[in-house]
Amino acid sequence: MAAAGGLQRIKVFGSFFKKNPFLPSCPILRPRRPRISMRAMSKPYPFRLFANLNAGTPGTVVLPESGFRRARAEITSWPGYAETPLRDLPAVAAEAGVATVRLKDEAGRFGLGSFKALGGAYAVAQVLGAELARRGVAANAGSAALVAGTHAAATRGITVTCATDGNHGRSVAWGAQRFGCACVIFVHATVSQGRADAIAAYGAEVRRVPGNYDDAVREAAKVAAAEGWFVISDTSWEGYTTVPVDVMQGYRVMAEEAARQWAGPPPTHVVIQGGVGGVAAAVSVQMRATWAPPPLLVVAEPDRAACLLASAEAGAPTAIAGDLDTLMAGLACGEPSLLAWQELARGAAFFMAVPDEAAVDCMRLLAGQGIVAGESGVAGLAALRLAAADPAARAALGLGPDSRVLLFSTEGATDPELYQRLVGQGAEHG
Numbered sequence: 285m286a287a288a289g290g291l292q293r294i295k296v297f298g299s300f301f302k303k304n305p306f307l308p309s310c311p312i313l314r315p316r317r318p319r320i321s322m323r324a325m326s327k328p329y330p331f332r333l334f335a336n337l338n339a340g341t342p343g344t345v346v347l348p349e350s351g352f353r354r355a356r357a358e359i360t361s362w363p364g365y366a367e368t369p370l371r372d373l374p375a376v377a378a379e380a381g382v383a384t385v386r387l388k389d390e391a392g393r394f395g396l397g398s399f400k401a402l403g404g405a406y407a408v409a410q411v412l413g414a415e416l417a418r419r420g421v422a423a424n425a426g427s428a429a430l431v432a433g434t435h436a437a438a439t440r441g442i443t444v445t446c447a448t449d450g451n452h453g454r455s456v457a458w459g460a461q462r463f464g465c466a467c468v469i470f471v472h473a474t475v476s477q478g479r480a481d482a483i484a485a486y487g488a489e490v491r492r493v494p495g496n497y498d499d500a501v502r503e504a505a506k507v508a509a510a511e512g513w514f515v516i517s518d519t520s521w522e523g524y525t526t527v528p529v530d531v532m533q534g535y536r537v538m539a540e541e542a543a544r545q546w547a548g549p550p551p552t553h554v555v556i557q558g559g560v561g562g563v564a565a566a567v568s569v570q571m572r573a574t575w576a577p578p579p580l581l582v583v584a585e586p587d588r589a590a591c592l593l594a595s596a597e598a599g600a601p602t603a604i605a606g607d608l609d610t611l612m613a614g615l616a617c618g619e620p621s622l623l624a625w626q627e628l629a630r631g632a633a634f635f636m637a638v639p640d641e642a643a644v645d646c647m648r649l650l651a652g653q654g655i656v657a658g659e660s661g662v663a664g665l666a667a668l669r670l671a672a673a674d675p676a677a678r679a680a681l682g683l684g685p686d687s688r689v690l691l692f693s694t695e696g697a698t699d700p701e702l703y704q705r706l707v708g709q710g711a712e713h714g
């Protein structure tokens with residue numbers, strides 16, 4: 285039966301809702317695509333929305349609590365650590381017709397411009413600690429000893445590497461500089477020169493390779509195997525999980541801060557952007573660890589790189605082809621992280637794909653409120669605004685006047701030139 289707004293109802297049994305605390309008590313809707321929003325204060329861009337019927341079912345523990353406690357203790361002890369702000373967005377809440385919208389603003393994280401500072405750099409410290417132990421140099425070298433240069437003679441001879449679309453590589457390069465090892469970062473064809481230069485500024489060698497992000501991941505793994513380097517990847521695959529677990533445990537620090545900063549009744553909804561899914565999975569785990577039942581989790585991706593939505597549709601991790609040509613460079617990933625998928629397959633209630641234009645509108649909207657947010661940082665806000673303005677999507681997500689929504693602006697102006705071009709003013713307004 286066709287429902288209002290062109291969505292198709294699919295039959296759901298009553299018992300499903302009883303068992304499933306993640307889903308709103310409204311019919312589950314599966315959209316035809318492209319989906320055109322009819323009523324909106326934000327512009328009616330097309331979007332896709334997919335309801336995950338497996339949300340809330342038990343599954344693998346991807347990020348154990350002990351690992352998170354270690355990550356939090358280490359990261360919060362680093363020089364320069366400070367909580368990032370959780371900002372109230374009353375005008376956005378009013379526009380969306382919900383009670384509250386709050387935005388965790390990662391622009392200031394360790395001076396690197398994004399939450400990624402928490403993940404890659406922490407994994408570098410962990411890899412160096414493990415390697416020093418294996419070589420018999422130090423049994424338990426933590427980041428304090430590494431920062432102090434206690435084992436510099438040994439760490440200098442170790443090289444870490446990764447592929448990046450910008451932010452992860454910046455974090456790994458910064459970590460390598462901070463903890464005293466060498467670093468080579470692979471960037472693909474469309475990574476802006478500004479982002480490559482920002483990585484090189486931390487003393488890393490930057491190598492540009494043809495193809496997209498996923499091609500750069502493969503190239504980094506190949507060269508590392510030949511050279512004996514350590515791959516610090518933010519994505520995971522069969523047989524490569526230790527490092528990405530550390531990366532995601534680092535990301536949880538952001539989610540844990542947000543949950544602690546959240547005052548009053550818990551959020552009803554959390555919207556978080558997805559690239560390979562690492563940060564969305566970290567947020568999902570942390571929300572489940574904090575609130576029972578957890579808020580309903582929506583994963584937002586660019587419509588040109590929606591590999592998590594494709595995986596949800598297929599019911600298994602699914603790679604998408606193409607040049608992944610989206611302005612949201614940090615989210616331009618075609619293959620989900622295996623570990624992230626294991627969490628999101630049951631932790632995310634909805635997957636949403638949004639167009640670049642909606643993201644640019646959100647950058648401008650936030651700029652008008654004095655908040656600097658980059659292209660990849662606003663996908664969650666774009667998804668909220670599009671869903672809230674569309675009656676069928678609004679009903680599917682259970683958005684209403686009592687809803688309380690947590691968003692994450694995962695980056696500031698990490699490419700200041702592009703920011704200026706898109707927003708029409710420089711990042712210094714923040």
Ligand SMILES: Cc1ncc(COP(=O)(O)O)c(C=O)c1O
Pocket residue numbers: 398400449451452518557558559560561562563564613614615617660661694695
């Ligand atoms: C600013 C920003 N937000 C979100 C993401 C997505 O993170 P993940 O690839 O872990 O899903 C990235 C990835 O680089 C990013 O740079």
